[in-house]
Amino acid sequence: MASGKELCEGVEWRIRVVDGSSEVLVPPTGLARKVWLRTKGLISGLGMKVRMFLKQAWDMGANDPRKVIHCIKVGLALTIVSLVYFMRPLYDGVGGNAMWAIMTVVVVFEPTVGATLYKCLNRVCATCLAGFLAVGVHWIASQSGDRFEPFVVGASIFILASIATFSRFIPSVKSMFDYGAMIFILTFSIVAISGYRVDKLFDLAHQRISTIIIGTSLCILVIMMVCPIWSGQELHSLTVRNMDKLSDSLDGCVTQYFTNSNGEDDQKLQGYKCVLSSKASEESMANFARWEPSHGRFNFRHPWKQYLKIGASMRSCAYCIEALNSCINSENQAAESIKKHLSTSCLKVSSSSSSAIKELAESVKKMNKSPNMDLLVEEMNSAVEELHNDLKSLSHLLNPSTTAENQISATGLVPFMEIIPVVTLASILIEISARIEALVGSVEELVEESEMKDKIVAKEEKPEGTMKALQRV
Amino acid sequence: MASGKELCEGVEWRIRVVDGSSEVLVPPTGLARKVWLRTKGLISGLGMKVRMFLKQAWDMGANDPRKVIHCIKVGLALTIVSLVYFMRPLYDGVGGNAMWAIMTVVVVFEPTVGATLYKCLNRVCATCLAGFLAVGVHWIASQSGDRFEPFVVGASIFILASIATFSRFIPSVKSMFDYGAMIFILTFSIVAISGYRVDKLFDLAHQRISTIIIGTSLCILVIMMVCPIWSGQELHSLTVRNMDKLSDSLDGCVTQYFTNSNGEDDQKLQGYKCVLSSKASEESMANFARWEPSHGRFNFRHPWKQYLKIGASMRSCAYCIEALNSCINSENQAAESIKKHLSTSCLKVSSSSSSAIKELAESVKKMNKSPNMDLLVEEMNSAVEELHNDLKSLSHLLNPSTTAENQISATGLVPFMEIIPVVTLASILIEISARIEALVGSVEELVEESEMKDKIVAKEEKPEGTMKALQRV
Numbered sequence: 001m002a003s004g005k006e007l008c009e010g011v012e013w014r015i016r017v018v019d020g021s022s023e024v025l026v027p028p029t030g031l032a033r034k035v036w037l038r039t040k041g042l043i044s045g046l047g048m049k050v051r052m053f054l055k056q057a058w059d060m061g062a063n064d065p066r067k068v069i070h071c072i073k074v075g076l077a078l079t080i081v082s083l084v085y086f087m088r089p090l091y092d093g094v095g096g097n098a099m100w101a102i103m104t105v106v107v108v109f110e111p112t113v114g115a116t117l118y119k120c121l122n123r124v125c126a127t128c129l130a131g132f133l134a135v136g137v138h139w140i141a142s143q144s145g146d147r148f149e150p151f152v153v154g155a156s157i158f159i160l161a162s163i164a165t166f167s168r169f170i171p172s173v174k175s176m177f178d179y180g181a182m183i184f185i186l187t188f189s190i191v192a193i194s195g196y197r198v199d200k201l202f203d204l205a206h207q208r209i210s211t212i213i214i215g216t217s218l219c220i221l222v223i224m225m226v227c228p229i230w231s232g233q234e235l236h237s238l239t240v241r242n243m244d245k246l247s248d249s250l251d252g253c254v255t256q257y258f259t260n261s262n263g264e265d266d267q268k269l270q271g272y273k274c275v276l277s278s279k280a281s282e283e284s285m286a287n288f289a290r291w292e293p294s295h296g297r298f299n300f301r302h303p304w305k306q307y308l309k310i311g312a313s314m315r316s317c318a319y320c321i322e323a324l325n326s327c328i329n330s331e332n333q334a335a336e337s338i339k340k341h342l343s344t345s346c347l348k349v350s351s352s353s354s355s356a357i358k359e360l361a362e363s364v365k366k367m368n369k370s371p372n373m374d375l376l377v378e379e380m381n382s383a384v385e386e387l388h389n390d391l392k393s394l395s396h397l398l399n400p401s402t403t404a405e406n407q408i409s410a411t412g413l414v415p416f417m418e419i420i421p422v423v424t425l426a427s428i429l430i431e432i433s434a435r436i437e438a439l440v441g442s443v444e445e446l447v448e449e450s451e452m453k454d455k456i457v458a459k460e461e462k463p464e465g466t467m468k469a470l471q472r473v
Numbered sequence: 474m475a476s477g478k479e480l481c482e483g484v485e486w487r488i489r490v491v492d493g494s495s496e497v498l499v500p501p502t503g504l505a506r507k508v509w510l511r512t513k514g515l516i517s518g519l520g521m522k523v524r525m526f527l528k529q530a531w532d533m534g535a536n537d538p539r540k541v542i543h544c545i546k547v548g549l550a551l552t553i554v555s556l557v558y559f560m561r562p563l564y565d566g567v568g569g570n571a572m573w574a575i576m577t578v579v580v581v582f583e584p585t586v587g588a589t590l591y592k593c594l595n596r597v598c599a600t601c602l603a604g605f606l607a608v609g610v611h612w613i614a615s616q617s618g619d620r621f622e623p624f625v626v627g628a629s630i631f632i633l634a635s636i637a638t639f640s641r642f643i644p645s646v647k648s649m650f651d652y653g654a655m656i657f658i659l660t661f662s663i664v665a666i667s668g669y670r671v672d673k674l675f676d677l678a679h680q681r682i683s684t685i686i687i688g689t690s691l692c693i694l695v696i697m698m699v700c701p702i703w704s705g706q707e708l709h710s711l712t713v714r715n716m717d718k719l720s721d722s723l724d725g726c727v728t729q730y731f732t733n734s735n736g737e738d739d740q741k742l743q744g745y746k747c748v749l750s751s752k753a754s755e756e757s758m759a760n761f762a763r764w765e766p767s768h769g770r771f772n773f774r775h776p777w778k779q780y781l782k783i784g785a786s787m788r789s790c791a792y793c794i795e796a797l798n799s800c801i802n803s804e805n806q807a808a809e810s811i812k813k814h815l816s817t818s819c820l821k822v823s824s825s826s827s828s829a830i831k832e833l834a835e836s837v838k839k840m841n842k843s844p845n846m847d848l849l850v851e852e853m854n855s856a857v858e859e860l861h862n863d864l865k866s867l868s869h870l871l872n873p874s875t876t877a878e879n880q881i882s883a884t885g886l887v888p889f890m891e892i893i894p895v896v897t898l899a900s901i902l903i904e905i906s907a908r909i910e911a912l913v914g915s916v917e918e919l920v921e922e923s924e925m926k927d928k929i930v931a932k933e934e935k936p937e938g939t940m941k942a943l944q945r946v
Contacts, residue, residue, distance in 0.1 A: 057643050067639065075630070075634045082623075102662050106655065106662065154555055158549070158552045161579075170530050185547075185551070186576060189555070322793075323901065326904050330900075416865055423896055427893050428796065
């Protein structure tokens with residue numbers, strides 16, 4: 001018989017053997033089966049995860065085919081640059097350093113034209129600057145004798161790398177030359193140190209610069225020729241889209257509250273959250289857009305920074321909509337009579353505000369001052385005025401006694417607490433309309449600045465035009 | 474005499490010459506002087522800008538000496554890696570490819586340990602994976618004959634580069650392996666293409682991997698040994714700091730409003746804006762913190778994601794504080810009597826809320842559940858209850874007639890419009906207290922999860938401890 005020590009957990013099947021002792025029957029669900037089941041579970045779980053991942057990737061590609069196009073562009077640029085390797089004359093021309101061209105393509109190719117140009121220009125300028133400096137340092141080092149050479153080179157690398165790294169923390173440098181500073185350190189270190197070993201220092205510097213120029217030109221060509229995505233255009237559309245979302249959420253929230261309808265699309269109501277979270281992408285797009293040449297309706301030096309101001313104004317509206325939403329979902333429900341009393345004017349404010357934002361979106365889209373804008377703002381302000389008056393007359397409906405809640409039905413008066421949610425909502429609405437006026441101001445600034453820049457560009461282009469005409473004569 | 478055509482703008486000094494005609498006196502302020510003045514202006518303007526820039530840089534360094542230390546660390550790491558070049562045996566060992574070690578140091582050295590580890594691990598893994606794949610592709614290509622070799626290599630580069638680029642758009646890949654995907658494309662392209670030219674393909678792959686390992690190990694050593702900055706610790710301190718700021722702004726705003734004091738520090742009042750704008754940095758820090766080994770009180774697999782939840786809760790409070798601020802600065806000023814009526818309870822809510830946030834900050838700082846927390850939340854809730862009651866009793870002070878504004882002084886009653894700002898403020902305060910309760914919940918979750926992880930780690934470490942004890946016996 002099994003001793004106490006051998007007692008296992010769970011049930012065992014035993015069989016009595018001829019000699020009277022019993023033996024454990026190992027069931028088919030033994031260790032092997034357990035391992036098999038667990039492995040099967042693991043595999044199917046993994047398969048599930050992989051399937052989910054692939055589905056996610058597929059959906060992403062289907063939702064934004066431009067991402068797929070970008071990937072094809074990267075593949076294309078890399079395949080073209082490999083031609084440099086495959087064609088012997090070109091390969092020999094850059095002394096086997098064609099690798100640098102490939103590296104350049106891989107690291108500078110970004111989804112938007114602005115980002116690619118930023119990296120290309122930074123890379124070329126920083127490489128040239130660092131190359132010249134490194135050759136200079138190498139010359140000084142070679143004058144100081146064999147013994148001191150490593151020290152001079154080492155010290156110069158230490159000092160320049162530290163300074164360049166520090167400059168990357170300074171906001172103005174960071175926004176324009178962050179990548180350049182890194183490439184500066186890289187090229188300087190490599191060329192200065194190679195100077196100690198490689199005898200043909202000038203050749204190295206020259207090859208590195210020429211391969212980088214090959215790589216960057218190829219990138220610029222591909223990014224601008226094949227379905228280009230412009231940071232500026234993206235920023236512009238994002239701003240327009242966010243305005244539309246803001247307008248839809250504002251109108252949707254207020255309408256849902258006063259009409260008690262749940263038919264509104266929830267995604268539409270939550271649109272303002274996109275506005276809240278798009279600060280970082282706006283900033284990076286505005287940063288890259290500065291590097292782009294004129295494209296579409298946007299000139300070089302289009303007032304991209306103004307978009308950031310508009311973004312900030314939109315966010316300040318969105319904060320209020322967030323507060324509005326919390327009012328709407330609050331536990332203290334307002335009395336129906338009060339809601340009815342204020343609903344007309346509140347709905348008027350929200351609809352006029354949201355059509356003002358819609359008009360602003362239109363105005364940004366077309367980049368001209370809308371003739372209806374002043375009218376719409378006036379309409380919004382008169383709706384606010386009306387809401388003010390309705391609020392004033394609200395006190396008639398109030399029940400001055402807090403304890404006499406049972407009198408409500410008899411007198412039609414409402415206890416003060418049931419007014420609070422609607423009053424809060426109304427005053428937030430009024431605040432939103434004030435913030436929309438600020439938004440109108442910043443959009444008008446954008447349109448004016450852009451028109452001014454257009455005129456300057458037109459003026460600058462005119463003499464060139466006459467020059468060309470003269471040349472033709 | 475000067476003819477009409479020659480009339481210049483401005484005043485001219487003329488001298489009558491002996492023959493009766495007059496000559497223009499050319500003043501010393503001629504063209505040369507103009508150029509000189511303009512150049513001087515330009516130079517002094519430039520000098521001013523440079524001085525401003527340097528001052529900004531100096532201030533930045535003085536405010537955060539860790540940035541300076543980081544720069545020195547980069548210089549140090551680069552100088553050490555140059556030793557590889559200067560010492561011939563090491564140089565020969567990696568076949569003149571020591572450049573890769575320098576490049577690795579330049580590109581992977583980031584200010585925080587987490588970011589550096591992320592880049593190092595991504596770089597090493599991606600290089601190994603791409604190296605093996607490229608060697609495999611090269612073998613296949615070499616089997617397909619001289620004519621098809623370039624096509625096979627080109628096609629494989631096109632396909633793999635496109636897929637890897639696409640994967641960088643997928644959020645889960647982007648957050649963990651973005652840099653790795655880039656390095657994968659880079660290494661694969663270089664090794665696959667070099668395979669066509671360089672005969673010693675294995676050597677190339679081996680050298681590249683070994684130099685990268687030299688570079689990354691050096692980076693990891695320097696970043697972790699010399700004054701390390703941990704992403705996790707930074708995220709932790711940022712969260713605590715933001716909580717303090719939130720608490721100060723909330724209390725400051727409400728106190729300023731009710732006591733009409735302007736003595737409050739404006740920077741303190743605007744502290745909530747830091748909370749609004751720190752989403753991006755929180756996310757990147759949490760992302761990098763995942764790569765860090767245990768440091769200080771944080772274990773590997775500390776619940777960093779929970780900090781993001783806390784950040785979101787804090788932001789939802791900050792949105793309300795923003796709305797509160799607009800109430801306080803609104804044009805409709807509230808009647809003093811109403812302000813007085815509500816000031817005690819409003820101040821109580823704000824001070825109890827802000828001390829609850831302060832306690833939360835303390836609790837996050839010490840990473841344990843505060844014993845006072847429940848008491849403070851109760852206090853806050855009872856203050857809210859009191860505010861509710863005060864609001865209810867407000868209707869006694871109301872003047873039901875909107876037109877009888879001249880009766881105010883006689884009866885002490887207030888027109889409805891002058892109540893609105895205070896009522897709005899009070900209801901936003903109540904909303905803030907509700908959001909603080911959500912914040913309390915997410916902080917408690919963090920503390921619990923962290924304690925649980927601590928226990929798991931302690932358990933995992935225990936058997937090891939006994940093993941060691943056994944070994945000693």
